[in-house]
Amino acid sequence: MRWFNIELSDEMMGESGIDDMWKKGSLSILQLYVLKSFGEGPKSGYDLLREIKEKTEGHWVPSKGALYPLIKKLEKQGLLHVIERGARGVKKYILTPEGRQELEALPEQTRQVFQKTRWMGRLMDNIYAGMDEEAFDIILKLRYSIMLGLMDENVPNNEVKKIMREAIQELKAMGVRYGQEEEESN
Structure with missing residues (x-):
């Protein structure tokens, strides 16, 4: 490649x-x-x-x-x-x-960085993934929501992590793989 x-x-x-x-x-x-x-x-x-x-x-x-x-x-x-x-x-x-x-202001600063750089993720996903526009939007919203959820002190991190692990398990059950073998243990 x-x-x-x-x-x-x-x-x-x-x-x-x-x-x-x-x-x-x-x-x-x-x-x-x-x-x-x-x-x-x-x-x-x-x-x-x-x-x-x-x-x-x-x-x-x-x-x-x-x-x-x-x-x-x-x-x-x-x-x-x-x-x-x-x-x-x-x-x-x-x-x-x-x-x-x-x-203590990091969550707001990070939110601003994500908002101002979100277009780069969209561009890279579009270049490499070959997915439709709706899939791009879902990926970007999910990525953004997860990061903000993990930084928000009012949102229990363990719940966000649980949702992410469950989503990964459901995708694995469908046969979707997401990277190198050592990542699968995470």
Whole structure:
């Protein structure tokens, strides 16, 4: 199978594009994840790189040139604080109270990111899936609903997960497979 490098021009991104969204002060996906991760407890930049590599199964790891300046920027903005300096100057960070406020705003920030990037999912699904328009809409609404449901503190996560597991089991019973064998154990 031949893979293509897909690039989006500035004209394609438009005023509501991702670049414009980030320039206007919204948080990037990396910034959102960094805040969420530091909200779970103290860690170093290296710890964060390893964590992202593990969570994405090595498919995406931000460069040190992207992550470390971001951590420094968040520290300057008063969202992170150094709590300890270890051997060789390794710094461990935690969220400040201001960082906690940003973290608490994550569901809204994430909702905005999903809304502004939803078209990319539609485009990619259309390119690769070959499904009809109604199927695209259902997939996008389902993906969006699941993510918002898991982030909403008023919605029990265990119920959302139960619904997802049941849907997967029903699809498996119909003979539908969804990926590599190791994923089937999830």
